[in-house]
Amino acid sequence: MKPASFEYYAPTTVDEALAHLAxxxxxxxxxxxxxxxxxxxxxxxxxxxVLVDLNNVAELFYIRPSRDGGLLIGAMTRQRQVERDSLVAxxxxxxxxxxxxxxxxxxxxxxxxxGSIAHADPSAELVAASVAxxxxxxxxxxxxxxxxxADQFFVGLFTTVLEPDELLVEVALPPLPPRSGWSFLExxxxxxxxxxxxxxxxxxxxxxxxxxxxxxxxxxxxxGPVEAHGAAGVLQGREPTxxxxxxxxxxxAEADVDPNSDINASAAYRRHLVKVLxxxxxxxxxxxxxxxx
Amino acid sequence: MSDQYTIxxxxxxxxxxxxxxxxxxxxxxxxxxxGLTGTHVGCEHGVCGACTVLLDGxxxxxxxxxxxxxxxxxxxxxxxxxxxxxxxxxxEAFREAHGAQCGFCTPGLLLTLVPFLEExxxxxxxxxxxxxxxxxxxxxxxQHIVDAVKLASARRKA
Numbered sequence: 001m002k003p004a005s006f007e008y009y010a011p012t013t014v015d016e017a018l019a020h021l022a023x024x025x026x027x028x029x030x031x032x033x034x035x036x037x038x039x040x041x042x043x044x045x046x047x048x049x050v051l052v053d054l055n056n057v058a059e060l061f062y063i064r065p066s067r068d069g070g071l072l073i074g075a076m077t078r079q080r081q082v083e084r085d086s087l088v089a090x091x092x093x094x095x096x097x098x099x100x101x102x103x104x105x106x107x108x109x110x111x112x113x114x115g116s117i118a119h120a121d122p123s124a125e126l127v128a129a130s131v132a133x134x135x136x137x138x139x140x141x142x143x144x145x146x147x148x149x150a151d152q153f154f155v156g157l158f159t160t161v162l163e164p165d166e167l168l169v170e171v172a173l174p175p176l177p178p179r180s181g182w183s184f185l186e187x188x189x190x191x192x193x194x195x196x197x198x199x200x201x202x203x204x205x206x207x208x209x210x211x212x213x214x215x216x217x218x219x220x221x222x223x224g225p226v227e228a229h230g231a232a233g234v235l236q237g238r239e240p241t242x243x244x245x246x247x248x249x250x251x252x253a254e255a256d257v258d259p260n261s262d263i264n265a266s267a268a269y270r271r272h273l274v275k276v277l278x279x280x281x282x283x284x285x286x287x288x289x290x291x292x293x
Numbered sequence: 294m295s296d297q298y299t300i301x302x303x304x305x306x307x308x309x310x311x312x313x314x315x316x317x318x319x320x321x322x323x324x325x326x327x328g329l330t331g332t333h334v335g336c337e338h339g340v341c342g343a344c345t346v347l348l349d350g351x352x353x354x355x356x357x358x359x360x361x362x363x364x365x366x367x368x369x370x371x372x373x374x375x376x377x378x379x380x381x382x383x384x385e386a387f388r389e390a391h392g393a394q395c396g397f398c399t400p401g402l403l404l405t406l407v408p409f410l411e412e413x414x415x416x417x418x419x420x421x422x423x424x425x426x427x428x429x430x431x432x433x434x435x436q437h438i439v440d441a442v443k444l445a446s447a448r449r450k451a
Contacts, residue, residue: 001337008315008361038357039338055362104427106345106405110353192426
């Protein structure tokens with residue numbers, strides 16, 4: 001199969017790109033790395049009338065420190081660059097850990113940080129990590145600009161709050177709060193396969209060693225990233241002992257997620273992985289929070 | 294009927310100017326428009342790696358790019374690595390270690406491995422297997438491919 005015909009634009013500035021999107025609306029699709037969109041076009045699952053190619057918009061490729069100690073990543077930054085960047089390793093260690101798990105090296109050489117987020121695949125590592133980290137996304141259109149927190153951005157299967165005339169231009173990653181730790185784990189049959197289930201956790205302690213906040217986000221368990229609010233509630237204000245963490249992981253598996261069975265895994269197996277990965281991720285995150293690692 | 298675009302691209306050091314439809318995939322442009330059939334097409338959705346070429350020196354899936362996107366860029370295909378009479382050292386290692394059977398996956402593997410070995414001249418077996426995770430081979434079972442890479446890297450050291 002080959003892609004259907006389309007009109008093609010290759011703007012060199014964000015303003016030009018926004019002008020195209022304003023004109024064509026739903027008829028246009030944005031082309032970032034193309035590692036998810038072009039397969040769909042090759043199968044004709046997607047047949048956009050217009051393609052707006054962002055690969056020449058130089059102003060969208062960057063990794064910068066932000067004043068709050070975090071990072072600003074331009075939406076078109078190649079995942080390969082994010083993977084190798086020392087500032088990312090230092091200020092966003094979860095991203096540094098998650099990035100090499102995305103697909104294969106050749107995909108990451110072309111795929112973009114913002115593209116993965118805007119595509120909103122429920123198995124996407126960067127999607128779950130951005131929710132767990134409390135990332136914020138800057139969206140631009142000719143009508144103006146708005147910031148959307150990651151946990152409000154993903155609203156359904158491959159669906160985000162992006163309007164047809166809007167572009168994701170930047171991802172802001174906040175620094176980890178003091179006395180907090182992170183973990184990022186996934187299970188896949190082969191290295192670099194889509195995850196059967198994955199978990200991204202950020203855990204923080206108060207001055208007395210009790211859980212102040214726990215954010216546990218699963219991927220590949222539903223239509224999008226699923227935050228385990230029940231698990232977080234179980235841990236709030238408690239000392240994160242093995243028992244408490246175990247109880248939280250069970251809550252996550254039984255109450256917070258509702259996975260489907262598909263060709264890759266049964267719902268029961270996914271729930272099992274949620275329990276196991278939930279426990280491991282929380283344990284590791286709290287250990288990092290205590291400075292054990 | 295969509296517009297035709299004129300692109301100017303350097304392929305294996307030679308400059309080409311061609312007119313293409315936007316929907317023409319880079320893999321098809323290389324094979325059909327330029328007759329460079331060393332780049333193979335296996336899956337057309339990015340998972341098999343047979344179509345891997347170098348874009349400005351970096352391995353990418355040519356089935357997941359449009360020819361219009363390489364305007365002004367440099368593409369390297371397997372034809373640049375060597376000839377039957379003058380094999381690239383990595384091709385020589387593949388030959389000796391039986392790293393190729395039907396040869397369908399081989400060009401993609403070679404182009405993935407050449408930059409990998411530049412950056413990792415002395416890789417462990419785990420690193421080699423990780424590097425070729427995006428290249429599927431139905432014939433060899435991968436062991437001889439790993440052996441070929443080890444042989445090539447040992448020779449570079451010597």
